[in-house]
Amino acid sequence: MNATPHHAAAGRTLPVTIFVLSQVLILGVAVAAVGYRFAAPAELAVIPPLRNEPIHLDPVYDIPAVVSDEQLSETLTRLRPRLEGPDTKINHIDHALRFWDIKARFTEAGCPSGEEMRQILLNYPRFLQLYGRKGAETALLMNEPDGIRVRVNEGITTSSHVDHTVASLAEVGTPLDFPVETAAGPGTFRDLVDYVFTSFSLNQVEYEWSVMTFAMYVPPTTQWRTKEGQTIDFDMLARRVMRQEQPQGVCFGNHRLYTLVVLLRVDEQMRKAENSPILSPEVHAEVVSYLQDMTQRLVASQHVDGFWNIDWPKGEKPTSAAPTEVEGDRLSDRIIATGHAMEWWAMVPQDLADEILPPRHVLVAAGQWIVNTVEKLSDEDIPTHFTFLSHAGRALALWRGKFPYQVPLQEPGVARSEAAKDDDAPAP
Template sequence: MKSRKLSSKTLIAVQVVVVIAFGAAYSLGSRESRQSFDEVFLQETFYPEVKIERELPLRVKPFYNDPTVVTDEELAAVLKQVRPKFPRKHMKPNHVEHALRTWSIQSTFEDPSIVSGVEMRDFLIDHARFLASWGDEADPLLVDQPAGISIRWGTEIGGSVHHDHWLASLTEAGIHRDEHVFAPAQRDMTVNDVIQQSLRDFHLDEPEVEWSAMAFGLWIPPVKQWKTSEGRTISFDQIVQRLIRGDKRFGVCVGTHRVYSVMLLIRLDDEYDILSDSARAEGYAYLEKVRDLISVCQFEDGHWPANWMEGKTALTHPEEIPEYKNVIATGHHLEWLAIAPKELHPPHEQIVKAAKWIIRNTTSHSEEEILQKYTFYSHVGNALALWRNTHAAPFWKEWQKTHPYVPEQKADNAPLVAPKPTL
C-alpha cells in the first residue's frame, strides 16, 4: 500500500484547526484551569482575587440607645478626652488607626491642633504624607508587592503594631474601596489592592487574626471562602474556629478583641449567611461563656478585671493589675456588648456600673495621660458612642454647634491663662 503524504496546505489546515480547538477549550475552561495552564506553560505567577460587590464596607449597627449607660454630657466629656490631638511629627500609625476607627474619615474639629479624619486617612494611605512625618527615621509603612501593597507591622518604629490592623481600622472608618493608595514605588494602587493582598497572604496559624476577621467580614460577604496564593482555601468557619481556640486569656488586649471579632462575624452571618450552622453555634456558645464569666467577676466599683476569664476567682483571689489593663477589659467588653443581642448580656445593672466606672476613669485623667494610653481609651469612646446608637464624628459635630471651641488667648503683658474648660 502506498503511503500518503499530507500536503503542506493540509498540514497548515490541521494546525489551524488544532489551534482554534485549543483556543476554544482554553476560553471555555474554568478560571482555575486557565490559571494552571498560565502558571505551568507561561510561567506566570497566579494572584487570586476575590470579587467584592461593594464600594463601601459594611457597618454593623449597634442595637441600643441607652442614656442610662451614658448621657450626652458624659459621652461628650469622654470624646473630648480621646480626640486625636497628635503631634504631626512622628505620628504613630497605631494611634492614628485607633483614632480613625473611633472617629471615622468624616471627623472634623474646630480646634486646629486636632487631626481630622481626612488627614489621618492620608497619613496612612500616602507614603509622601508618612515621609513628611517621619522622614528617613522609619522604614515605609506601605510595602510594594508584585500585585498589591502590604503593610509593615510589628514593634519597629513607625509601623502598624498589629497584623491587618491598618486595613481593619480604615475599613471601620468607612474608606472607599477605590481610594488610591500611594506606596513608595507604586502609584496606581487602591484600597482594593491592599484587601486582595491581605486575603491571599492570610494564614490561619498567624498569632493575630482578630483584625483580618473584621476587615474580611466587612468587605467580602456574601463570599464566605476564598483561596490564598498558596492555593489553600480559607473560610469564615475556619476563622471563627481559630478565634475561639485555646484559653480565653490568649489574644490581643487580654483576649477581648477575639470576642468582638466573633460577635461581628455572627452579626454579619445574620444577614449574609457567611457561617455554617455548626460554626455559628460554636461561636455563639463561646460568647455565652464570656457572658457568664463577666457576670461573676465584676468588682464593686464597676470595672471588669484584666483576668476576667478566671470568673469568680478574679474576685476571690484578686491580682495586682495595672489600671490600664482594667481599662482595656472594661472598655472592650462594653464595645462588643453594644453590638450583641440582650441574651448575650450580663445583667443590665452591671453594664451601667461598668460604663460609669470607665467614664469616671477616662475623665479623671489629663489629655497627656490619655495620649500615653490612647489606643486603649479610644475603645472607650467608640463603645460609649455605640451605646447611644451613634458614632463619635456625627455626635461631636452636633455637640460643637452648642459647645464651640474657645481658643486660648494671651493678653498683653499677661501670662497665658487657660479659659474655663468647655466640652
C-alpha cells in the first residue's frame, strides 16, 4: 500500500499578521546575533597595539683590549658606506644604515648619510634617483592590501632577507609615523611594520628579523594572533628561534642568537621600566641556558688567532690559520662567523654577562682578528664583503660602548656628524 505525504492541518494556525511579524522578529534577532558575532573584535588582533617609537638598545660594554680607539677609528674608516650608482645593492644600503645609524653623516663624496640611506629605502623618488629604470622595474616597496611589502630576493634593488630592511630601520629608531613614499603614493613606516605582522607565520623560513621587529614595537603587549590564527607570544617566538640546530639559519645561525639577545634586552628593559617583562621566567632561563651552550661551543671552537668558521657549533677549532677555499672556511665565512658572534655577545644584558659572555681573552682575540683582517683587506675586497664587515665593524664599536657613528673617523676631510658629537654613548 502506498503512503502519500500528508498536508493535513497540523493544529491551530496563527493569524497571518502574527506569523509574519514573528518571522520578521526572529530574522532580525538572528541577523543581529550573527552580525554581532562577526563584528565583535577577535580576542586577539593580528596587529597588536604598537608603540610609535621602537625600543632602543644601547651598547653596554667598553673593553679597550678588544679594540683600541685608534684601531676602531682605522677600521671603521675603511668601512664607510659607499653608493655605486644603479649597481648599489639594497642589502648593502640596509646593512650600512643599520651599521652607521641614522645619525651618521660623512663629508666624503659617495658616502651617503644615515638619513640619505633611509630615504633611499623609504622614499620612491629618491630610490629612483639612485636606480633609474632598474628601480622602476623592480621597486623595493610594493603596496599590498595588508600594508607595504618589502621585496625580497628579486634582484639588487630588493632586500636579501625577509623583514631585514624593516628590522634594520627599527633598530635605527624609525618611528611608525615616519613618512614613506612608494610608487603608489604616500604612506608611513607603520604600513611596512603592519605587513610584517600580517604576513608572519611562526614556521616561516626566515623569522629572525620579524621577531626583532616585534620585539621593538610590540611591548608591553606580549600576545597576538598570526594570519594563520595562531596565538603567539614572545615565549613561543624565543622557542621557535631556539628550535633549529646550529648553524642553521642565516649567517651560520648567528642572527638567531642576536635575536635572542635582543629579546633578553627588551625583556630586561621592560622589566625595569614598566615591570612588564616579555618573557616568562621559564623561557628566560631557557634562553640564557641556550646562549650559555652557544658560548661554550664558541669558546671551544675558536682558533688561536681569534676567528671562527661554519663549524663553530661543533666545538672543533679550524685547522688552518690561513683561509681555505672550503665552503664555510673561506675568509668571508670567517668574517661572518666572527663578526656576528662578537656582535651578539656585545648586546648581552649586563646582568647576564657573567652567565653568557665568554672569557675576556676570547673577546680580545676575536676583536683583534677582525681589526687585522680588515686592515689586510684591499679596497676592492671591502665592498665584496661589506655586509659581513658591517656586523664586524658594528661589533667592534659596541665593545667600546659606542655606536659606529659616535666613533671619530681618521681620514682627513671626513667629519663626525654634529649629532654624533652630542650623542656619545656613555661607556659603562
